[in-house]
Amino acid sequence: MSYQNEYDQSLSNPVSYWKKQAKAIDWFKFPETILSKDDDDLYRWYKGGQLNTCYLALDYHIENGRADQTALIYDSPVTNTKQKFTYQELLTETALFAGVLKNLGIEKGDRVIIYMPMIPQVVFAMLACARLGAVHSVVFGGFAAHELAIRIDDAKPKVILAASGGMEISRIVPYKPIIDEALEEAKHEPEACVVFQRDFVKAELKEGRDFDWNDLLLKAQPASYVSVNASDPLYILYTSGTTGQPKGIVRDNGGHAVAMHFSMKNIYGIKPGEVYWAASDVGWVVGHSYIVYAPLIYGCTSVLFEGKPIKTPDASTFWRVINEYKVKVFFTAPTAFRAIKKEDPNGDLKANYDTSCLKYLFLAGERTDIATLDWCKKMLNVPVIDHWWQTESGFPMIANMTGIELAPIKPGSAGRSVCGFDIQILDENNQVKSNNEEGAVAIKYPLPPGCLPTLYQDSERFKSSYLKQYPGYYFSGDGGYKDEDGYIYITGRIDDIINVAGHRLSTVEMEEVVASHPAIAECAVVGVADDLKGQIPVGFYILKSGVDKTVDQIEEELILKVRQTIGPVAAFKRAVRAERLPKTRSGKILRKIMRAIADQKKFTPPSTIEDMSVLGELEVLMKNQKIGMIGR
Ligand code: COA
Ligand code: AMP
Numbered sequence: 001m002s003y004q005n006e007y008d009q010s011l012s013n014p015v016s017y018w019k020k021q022a023k024a025i026d027w028f029k030f031p032e033t034i035l036s037k038d039d040d041d042l043y044r045w046y047k048g049g050q051l052n053t054c055y056l057a058l059d060y061h062i063e064n065g066r067a068d069q070t071a072l073i074y075d076s077p078v079t080n081t082k083q084k085f086t087y088q089e090l091l092t093e094t095a096l097f098a099g100v101l102k103n104l105g106i107e108k109g110d111r112v113i114i115y116m117p118m119i120p121q122v123v124f125a126m127l128a129c130a131r132l133g134a135v136h137s138v139v140f141g142g143f144a145a146h147e148l149a150i151r152i153d154d155a156k157p158k159v160i161l162a163a164s165g166g167m168e169i170s171r172i173v174p175y176k177p178i179i180d181e182a183l184e185e186a187k188h189e190p191e192a193c194v195v196f197q198r199d200f201v202k203a204e205l206k207e208g209r210d211f212d213w214n215d216l217l218l219k220a221q222p223a224s225y226v227s228v229n230a231s232d233p234l235y236i237l238y239t240s241g242t243t244g245q246p247k248g249i250v251r252d253n254g255g256h257a258v259a260m261h262f263s264m265k266n267i268y269g270i271k272p273g274e275v276y277w278a279a280s281d282v283g284w285v286v287g288h289s290y291i292v293y294a295p296l297i298y299g300c301t302s303v304l305f306e307g308k309p310i311k312t313p314d315a316s317t318f319w320r321v322i323n324e325y326k327v328k329v330f331f332t333a334p335t336a337f338r339a340i341k342k343e344d345p346n347g348d349l350k351a352n353y354d355t356s357c358l359k360y361l362f363l364a365g366e367r368t369d370i371a372t373l374d375w376c377k378k379m380l381n382v383p384v385i386d387h388w389w390q391t392e393s394g395f396p397m398i399a400n401m402t403g404i405e406l407a408p409i410k411p412g413s414a415g416r417s418v419c420g421f422d423i424q425i426l427d428e429n430n431q432v433k434s435n436n437e438e439g440a441v442a443i444k445y446p447l448p449p450g451c452l453p454t455l456y457q458d459s460e461r462f463k464s465s466y467l468k469q470y471p472g473y474y475f476s477g478d479g480g481y482k483d484e485d486g487y488i489y490i491t492g493r494i495d496d497i498i499n500v501a502g503h504r505l506s507t508v509e510m511e512e513v514v515a516s517h518p519a520i521a522e523c524a525v526v527g528v529a530d531d532l533k534g535q536i537p538v539g540f541y542i543l544k545s546g547v548d549k550t551v552d553q554i555e556e557e558l559i560l561k562v563r564q565t566i567g568p569v570a571a572f573k574r575a576v577r578a579e580r581l582p583k584t585r586s587g588k589i590l591r592k593i594m595r596a597i598a599d600q601k602k603f604t605p606p607s608t609i610e611d612m613s614v615l616g617e618l619e620v621l622m623k624n625q626k627i628g629m630i631g632r
Contacts, residue, residue, distance in 0.1 A: 003405045003416070006266075010419035010448075017420065018045065018449055021262050022254075025297070026060050027051045028227045031254065035446065038231070040459040043446035046254035049230035053253050054098075054131035057296035058091040059225065066299055069273060073325055074120045076306035077317060078167040079200070083120065090127075090296075092222070093120070098128035099220030100213075104159050104192050108133030108226055111236070113157040113190070114282075115139045115148060115175060117166035118306035121196045121213065122282050125161045126235075126292055130253075133228040137236040137248075140283025141166045141173065142503075142569030145181035147246075151238050152186040154248055154456065160193040165201035169311050176203035230254020236456045237285055239391040240506035241465065242477075242496045248456030249391050251288075256394060259450025260294035263395040267387070267418065269360060269402035270329045272299030277321065279305050279332040284503070285391040286365070290331055294395075303327065309336040316349035323353040330358060333365035333502030334372045334386075338532050341372070347379045358382050360402060364389060365502030366534040367490055370411045388414035388490050390476065391504070392466070393451045397421045397443065397476075398488050413487040420448030425482050430470050438481045438491060442473035496591065498527030498535045500571045507537060507591070510572055513565045514539050514558055519547040524581050524589045525572075528598040528628035538627055539575040540594065540618075551577045576625050582615055584608040594618065598628030 010017040015034045022031065032048030061069070067088040074083040085093065106112060112129050114136055116122040122138070129136040137155045139148050152160075160183075165174045176195060183189070195203045196213035205212060234253045238246040270276055276295040280286035295302035303325055309318055309332070318340065322330060344350075361376055361384045368386035376384045383406060387399035398414040398421070400407050407416065417423040422444035425433045433439040445467060451474075455462040469475045477497060480490040493499070496507045507525040514523045522542045527535040539558060547554075555575045562572035582590040585608050596603035597619055605612060622630045 001404060003401050003407060006401075006404050007417065007419050011422050014420065014448070018258065021449075022046060022049070022258050024261050024265075025051070025056055025257050031230055038453075040454065042454055042459060042462070044231050044453055045252070045449040046230035046258070049254045050227045051230065051253060051257060052131065052133070052225040052227060053234050053257055053293065053297070054094065054127045055225040056257055057127060057130070057293060058087060058094060061087045061296075061299050062091060066273075069299075070301045071296060072120060072123060073275075073301060073303045074306070075303060075321055075325075076118070077312040078169065078307050085120065090123070093124045094127040094131060095222035095224070096217055096220055097121075097124045098131040098223035100194065100216045101128055101132055101134065101159065102223045103216065103220055104194070106132055106134045106158060108228060109232070110134045110159075111155045111157040112136050112159050112161060113139060113148075113152060113155060114161045115141065115179060116161065116163045116196070116282070117141050117175075118281060118304055119163060119196070119198075120304065121163065123292055123304060126282070126288075128223075130234055131223060131225045133226045133232060135233045135235060137238065138283055138288070139238070140281060140569065141175065142283070142567050144564055144567035145178045146185060146565045147567055148178060148182035149185035150246060152182060152190065153188050154238070155236055156188045157190050158192075160190050162193060162203075163196045164198050164203035167200065167306070169308060172201050174201050174203070180206075228253050231453070233456075235288065237288060237391055239285075240497055240504050240509065242506065242508055244506070244509050244512045246506075247461070247465065248458070249285075249452045250454055250456050251394055251450075252453055255449030255451070255453070256293070257297055259395045259448065260289060260297045262450075263289075264294050264298035264300065266401050266403040267396050267399050268329050268331075268362065269406070270298070270300060273301075274328040275301045275303065275325050277303035277305065277325070277327045277330050279309070279318065279330070279336060280502075285394060286331070289394055301325070308339075310339045310343050314349065315340045315343035316352065319350050319353035319355055322355045322358055326357040328357060329360050329362065331362040331364070334363050334368045335366065335501045335533055337363075337372050337376050341375050342532065350379055355380055360385055362387055364396070366499045367412075367414070367492070373411050383409060385409065386414045388478075388488070392476075393447070395450050398423065398490070410483075410485075410487050413483070413489045416486045416488065423482075423488060424473065425480060425488075426470050426473065430472070433481070435484045436481055438479055440470065440494060441476045441478045441480045441488070441490065442470045443476065445472060445474050447474055498537060500527070500535055500537065500569075501533040503569055505537065505566075505570055509566060510537055510539065510562055510570060513562050514541060514575065517554075517558055517561060519544055519549060519554055520558075522581060524591050524594060526591050526595045526598065528595060533571065536574070537570065537572050538598070539572065540578045540581060541575060542578060542581065574625075574627065576621065576627065578618065578621060580611075580614045580617065582618065583610045585610050598622055598630055600629040
């Protein structure tokens with residue numbers, strides 16, 4: 001079967017196509033209806049279906065001969081630890097931890113926030129929630145207390161699961177003080193906080209509220225899986241939106257399980273029993289889908305890597321892991337390879353490792369620049385496949401569907417639409433643009449199974465954020481164009497979201513923090529091009545009159561404020577004083593134009609611009625301050 005055939009089938013009859021795909025997983029009760037609408041007039045997949053995601057990821061494989069196969073490999077260069085878990089062992093750990101949660105009163109539908117680094121316990125915790133039908137919400141460890149507090153107030157968890165800390169190369173990051181601060185700030189009070197104590201950092205436990213992970217394990221009995229509805233949520237994952245309030249992306253159990261299975265087979269082209277490695281973090285969607293759920297649901301071995309591409313201990317780590325565990329398919333962000341290339345441009349360290357086990361390298365999180373693609377190809381001698389997706393979709397929307405047909409790779413393009421995704425490039429009047437013309441990347445609604453059905457307890461925001469701009473379509477927030485062969489080129493976000501080292505961040509959130517500094521009259525945060533991280537945020541501020549601090553002092557305070565409020569992951573390291581900001585006559589700051597100046601891209605100022613001369617001023621400022629491309 002060719003890609004084109006399969007793709008055409010998926011669009012001409014989505015119901016029969018996704019019914020066929022659904023048969024690949026083991027339902028307790030096969031869905032009665034494949035596609036229907038809910039009370040909010042939103043599409044839902046697999047109504048009436050009953051299943052359990054943890055059962056599919058673990059018990060199913062044990063019942064089908066994989067008990068002794070390695071399910072999870074934990075490799076932690078930052079703590080010098082390596083550990084393997086068979087499917088049977090992973091089930092034993094998970095079922096026992098589900099018993100802990102049960103003893104804490106966790107039931108189907110209860111929310112559990114997980115704030116943990118890349119250790120096996122985070123996998124036990126996620127799967128244990130799924131086992132009980134509880135809804136987990138993992139918060140990335142690089143977020144600060146305030147961000148955690150926002151998520152606690154939105155998800156209203158009964159329990160928080162945490163570790164005492166993480167290790168950032170060699171910097172210990174104690175998690176418990178962050179959790180305590182977040183709980184101080186949040187209005188919602190969880191009933192309990194369970195802490196896994198790591199050897200290198202001990203958390204203080206508050207009597208009555210905080211519990212030691214291992215103590216609770218001693219009192220627990222293994223818990224079995226419960227049956228949940230296909231439409232019941234498996235998890236909520238918060239992601240940056242274009243306001244200060246992150247969006248709670250909901251993932252349902254049924255569509256997700258089908259999509260995970262489907263993508264391993266058809267996109268990643270891997271077989272059950274083979275080793276899959278996604279070098280990401282469980283705090284991001286890549287970690288949810290391709291460290292935990294998809295490899296396990298598909299019966300692969302997944303690698304859980306607690307380290308960085310460089311400095312843990314050096315730029316050979318990725319080659320070592322691929323070689324040591326015979327990784328078949330590897331997935332990471334281009335920025336990781338840019339970091340390796342910077343340290344070891346000729347790949348001298350690669351010479352010590354045989355990586356011939358590898359079949360494909362997949363890259364996502366940002367566009368794969370051609371230099372990085374070429375370098376990876378030279379190093380690994382395998383197809384290097386850029387593919388495009390989002391937290392919202394949960395699995396790739398544009399890719400090379402290698403499991404169906406390895407199509408020619410066009411550098412700069414993320415590939416063609418994945419089966420089930422009718423992706424179009426639209427103009428502002430909702431009309432499809434001609435080939436090679438840039439526009440908004442939109443997808444015919446309904447989206448396939450696995451994609452977000454709605455936002456957590458906010459279907460109105462779901463509609464206004466994604467469905468209103470282009471009637472009949474889901475708007476991705478990205479711009480791009482399609483060529484005559486159907487290959488799509490993503491040109492970047494056309495909203496206020498930026499991607500820093502493959503991490504999705506909101507400039508609006510950063511602006512809110514900068515603007516709250518007492519010396520700041522006005523500000524704009526824009527993402528400018530960066531050789532290593534793809535983009536980095538830069539703040540431009542106007543001082544209030546009468547402030548007697550130096551620009552260095554102000555910059556230092558703003559950087560610290562963003563780090564303490566949003567977290568180190570924001571990578572906010574530049575704040576520059578400006579005299580004026582470019583605005584429209586109605587007072588709207590022209591951030592896109594600021595970004596275009598920094599990146600030395602062509603732009604047309606709107607006719608509504610208040611004063612053209614400010615653009616020249618900004619150009620000079622950016623050049624002098626060495627900001628973006630213009631400052632080089
Ligand atoms: N807990 C606490 N702090 C964290 C953290 C975590 N889980 N993750 C990152 N941070 C901190 C870092 O220590 C760093 O702090 P610093 O300002 O004190 O140096 C800051 O947040 C920025 O982190 P990062 O953007 O990761 O930059 P880096 O310089 O540490 O590393 C790369 C750069 C490119 C090596 C790294 O970003 C990387 O490996 N990126 C791949 C990203 C990825 O896999 N994305 C998922 C999509 S596939
Ligand atoms: P996240 O939700 O964190 O996965 O971020 C999703 C966003 O990352 C997308 O909307 C894009 O802007 C960007 N992105 C992800 N993958 C790619 C890619 N392959 N090419 C270009 N941009 C990408």
